Amino acid sequence: MKTVLITGANKSIGLETARQLLQQGHFxxxxxxxxEHGQQAVDRLKTEGLNQVEVLQIDVSDSDSVHAARAALGRKIESLDVLINNAGITGGMPQSALKASVxxxxxxxxxxxxxVFRVTQAFIDLLQKSSEPRIVNVSSSQGSLTLAADPESQYYHHKGAVYQPSKSALNMYTIILAYELRDTPIKVNAVDPGFVATDFNNHRGTGTVQEAGTRIAKYALIGADGPTGQFFSEEYNPETGAVPW
Structure with a gap:
């Protein structure tokens, strides 16, 4: 049984990812x-018969909260198998390059x-004690510079001057982190869950949380021969999932 930590998992894609990993027998x-919201989500999962779950209070934007969460988890487990950096915000729309505020x-x-820096650095020691550690950074095809510059791209006209650069930066962090960990068992990948209908985008998305959860869970559980330092979007590329940086 693998142990998994998912940030921002009390609703939407994070919650569905938790559900699917629980259904596969993981903690x-x-x-x-x-x-309170996290405990409500845990209670909801338990009503579905999914009992191997606990809430961990963590605000990724607060260093004290992250360190407290690391200490709390360290009192429960000696190693962590999977870290899914799912927590994220849009910053509100529309986002203009000329009008967005600092x-x-x-x-x-x-x-x-x-x-993501905070959480990864705080929990890396627990991951290093796992035999098959995995890190999934939940990204977006909107962070692809190649697609953002391509007039033929499906979402070419969907521009967010704040959100998109944040995902591009996350992608670069994924590359560098995977490089630094290249000689270890830790595999690190960026995964786009797709344009999913959630309150994150006012339910404008065309995909489902079930599809998104499946995509994330897949890369959280890759084997020893699986990829690392890669960017995947199965919405963009259903065959291989590969998406240009």
């Missing part, structure tokens, strides 16, 4: 900024990029 620590950039990067 999930459901990360939630709000403890505060918007700071807020979004604090969660989507710096938050």
């Amino acid at each position: 999930v620590y459901l990360g939630s900024r709000n403890l 505060e918007q950039y700071r807020m979004v990067f604090e969660t989507n990029v710096i938050g």
Whole structure:
């Protein structure tokens, strides 16, 4: 049984990913900024017969919260098998390159990029004690520079001057982290769950949380011969999942 920590998992894609990993027999620590909301999500899962789950209060934008979460988890387990950096925000729409505020950039990067730094660095020692550790950074095809510049791309006209750069930065962090860990068992990948209908995008998406959860869970459980340092979007490329940086 693998142990899994998912940030931002009290609703939507994070919650569905937790559900699917629980259904596969793993123990999930459901990360939630709000403890009450996280416990409500845990209670909901338990009503479905999925009992190997606990809430872990963690606000990825707050260093004290992340360190407290690491200490709390360390009292429960000696190693962590999977870290899914799922917590993220859009920063509100529309986002204009000429009109977006500096505060918007700071807020979004604090969660989507710096938050991933914080959590990964805080929990890396527990991951290093696992025999098959995996890190999944939940990204977006919107972070692809190649697709953003391609007029033929499906989402070419979907531009977000704050959100998209945050995912591009996350992708670069994924590359560098995977490089630094290349001689270890830890595999690190960026995964796009797809344009999913959730409150994250006012339910404008065309995909389902079930599809998104399946995509993320797949790369959380890759074997020893699986990829690392790669960017996957099965919505963009259903055959191989590979997406250009």
